[in-house]
Amino acid sequence: MVLADLTAGAVEDAERRAQQRPLAEVERAALARPAAQDALAALAPADRVKIIAEVKRASPSRGALAEIPDPALQASLYEQGGASAISVLTEERRFGGSLADLEAVTGKVSVPVLRKDFIATPYQVFEARAAGADLALLIVAGLEPKVLAELYALILDLGMTPLVETHSAEELDAAIDLGASLIGVNARDLKTLELDRDLFGTLVERIPDTAIKIAESAVLSPDDVRHYRSAGADVVLIGEALVTGDPVATLARFLEAGA
Secondary structure (H helix, E strand, C coil), X not given: CHHHHHHHHHHHHHHHHHHHCCHHHHHHHHHHCCCCCCHHHHCCCXXXXXXXXXXXXXXXXXXXXXCCCCHHHHHHHHHHHCCCEEEEECCCCCCCCCHHHHHHHHCCCCCCEEEECCXXXXXXXXXXXXXXXXXXXXXXHHCCHHHHHHHHHHHHHCCCEEXXXXXXXXXXXXXXXXXXXXXXEXXXXXXXXXXXXXXXXXXXXXXXXXXXXXXXXXXXXXHHHHHHHHHCCCEEEECHHHHCCCHHHHHHHHHHHCC
């Protein structure tokens, strides 16, 4: 199962980093950070779709996408183009990311930044805040309910916002039970890598009006943004289309489509 392998690899890499930088040290660095930005305010529903733009070098489904030698520059172009938040993939093995990418981006942009990784341990949450992240991703399918709840609470305790990612009605119910204010529906099944652009539309009515609704994956054209917006998305998370073309021009087209 792809998701299980990705999560196991991410945890193994975190354990390796913990040998060099113990939890107590990372915890101190996280607590010493200035307060995280209010991601809920930045992503609040508006009269147009909002975009989380992703710094993403590769993926298991598509392979290499872009080199991105300067992730901070890439993120600043996203901000210039009108992105409401930036997502930084920090998974090393299949996505080619790193915590250094996250630190570079959080030091450059003024919009909220998401650590996107396969987070399954408190150490990874503290790492996210220590690197300046304002949001952290939790994938319901990859976590036992008890662990999901504990990590969700820790993210909140550190002043960050959890983005709870789902792919089914059952997972959506788990996110709702947590009281999640930021709920994502990923069109890509991370267990099989299959894609279903219509999944968001079939699940969106289950999401409470109190939560911000985020459509993830399967966004390659303005038509995809229009599709998600018409289905009820408040926010669309976009990666591949922005790293393989002109990010500013592409964002302009996507924002116009979601107006």
